[in-house]
Amino acid sequence: MQVPFLDLKVQYQSIKTDVDAAIQKVIDNTAFILGESVANFEQNFAKAHNAKYCIGVSSGTDGNHLATWSLGIKPGDEVIIPANTFIATAWGATLCGATPIMVDCHPDNYNLDPEKVEAAITPKTKAIVAVHLYGQPADMDKLREIANQHNLFLIEDAAQAHLAEYNGEKVGGLSTAASFSFYPGKNLGAYGEAGAVLTNDDQLANNLKMLREHGQSEKYCHQSFGHNYRMEGIQGAVLGVKLKYLDKWTEGRRRVAAKYKELLSDIDTIRLPIEMPYAKHVYHLFVIQVNGSNGKDTRDKLQKFLGENGVATGLHYPIPLHQQNCFSYLGYKEGDFPVTEQLATTGLSLPMFPELSDDKIQYVSEKLKEFFVN
Numbered sequence: 001m002q003v004p005f006l007d008l009k010v011q012y013q014s015i016k017t018d019v020d021a022a023i024q025k026v027i028d029n030t031a032f033i034l035g036e037s038v039a040n041f042e043q044n045f046a047k048a049h050n051a052k053y054c055i056g057v058s059s060g061t062d063g064n065h066l067a068t069w070s071l072g073i074k075p076g077d078e079v080i081i082p083a084n085t086f087i088a089t090a091w092g093a094t095l096c097g098a099t100p101i102m103v104d105c106h107p108d109n110y111n112l113d114p115e116k117v118e119a120a121i122t123p124k125t126k127a128i129v130a131v132h133l134y135g136q137p138a139d140m141d142k143l144r145e146i147a148n149q150h151n152l153f154l155i156e157d158a159a160q161a162h163l164a165e166y167n168g169e170k171v172g173g174l175s176t177a178a179s180f181s182f183y184p185g186k187n188l189g190a191y192g193e194a195g196a197v198l199t200n201d202d203q204l205a206n207n208l209k210m211l212r213e214h215g216q217s218e219k220y221c222h223q224s225f226g227h228n229y230r231m232e233g234i235q236g237a238v239l240g241v242k243l244k245y246l247d248k249w250t251e252g253r254r255r256v257a258a259k260y261k262e263l264l265s266d267i268d269t270i271r272l273p274i275e276m277p278y279a280k281h282v283y284h285l286f287v288i289q290v291n292g293s294n295g296k297d298t299r300d301k302l303q304k305f306l307g308e309n310g311v312a313t314g315l316h317y318p319i320p321l322h323q324q325n326c327f328s329y330l331g332y333k334e335g336d337f338p339v340t341e342q343l344a345t346t347g348l349s350l351p352m353f354p355e356l357s358d359d360k361i362q363y364v365s366e367k368l369k370e371f372f373v374n
């Protein structure tokens with residue numbers, strides 16, 4: 001049996017008629033940049049996350065940059081980010097000329113560990129970026145308390161967490177500015193590059209709209225430096241169709257996660273993802289950890305074994321940010337963030353997408369058991 005890590009084709013087939021018509025409409029109207037399809041999507045996406053404004057942009061990375069840029073973060077400033085995240089989280093700070101300051105993750109939820117954030121704060125710190133990694137919200141109440149205490153901005157990187165909830169409230173409206181990615185493989189994926197920034201702040205929303213489009217308040221009137229970070233009309237149209245199914249697809253991911261947990265719970269050698277009491281996890285990824293002193297070796301062998309048996313897996317992320325060459329100037333070294341490093345060497349992401357069938361989940365689980373029995 002072949003089990004792909006992700007299958008975007010099966011989802012496209014299920015919505016083909018609607019998506020094709022929506023794309024054709026954009027072309028018929030030659031509304032290629034922003035326009036009605038993007039404006040409609042922005043409105044609905046903001047509503048889905050209980051946020052006042054949504055600014056559609058050209059990628060999640062651009063959203064990360066816009067969020068920090070719109071808050072006036074500049075060279076000399078420091079921005080606290082988790083060491084355990086995708087690299088684009090860090091670009092928000094670096095593209096503003098600021099310094100990303102890394103903090104280890106919590107061993108239960110793999111997100112920014114609030115206990116360790118406080119020690120990383122200096123007089124130069126301007127913001128904390130909470131990443132809701134793998135689809136589980138970071139501990140927002142604790143992070144907000146720290147941010148308020150030190151007068152810092154709290155930003156969310158919700159690229160992996162569309163519709164996730166923290167204490168019953170949707171992510172994206174829980175901070176000053178929140179960025180989302182619609183990279184095709186994300187929980188809500190465009191048919192190309194796209195992203196968004198959510199905010200509840202009127203002035204910040206205006207600022208974000210200006211920066212997205214050359215710093216202009218109206219056509220050819222440029223109030224500040226800016227960039228071209230606009231969302232394409234076709235992406236707005238595709239996202240508009242797909243947003244209607246996102247609740248259903250999120251439940252699909254949660255079904256897959258529950259099934260894995262049921263079938264894998266008796267393997268002592270692995271640690272399954274924990275859904276925190278405050279969280280509604282949306283399982284962008286289902287990351288297990290291999291226990292034991294030779295965890296890395298076992299993880300690598302397990303990945304190979306699964307691959308030989310037709311099961312595709314992933315590593316998220318094999319080299320933590322503080323160990324990336326691009327950040328060698330920050331002077332971090334191995335051992336600085338043990339929880340993150342442990343996850344990088346012993347974590348393994350199993351196939352996860354809403355349409356993953358029970359028999360395939362069963363097959364993956366049997367192969368895992370087979371590996372650990374031998």
Ligand SMILES: *Cc1c(COP(=O)(O)O)cnc(C)c1O
Nearest residue numbers: 059060061086088089159181183
């Ligand atoms: C995917 C991702 C991004 C970047 O999004 P793109 O749309 O690919 O630019 C940023 N942060 C995190 C945590 C991500 O997973």
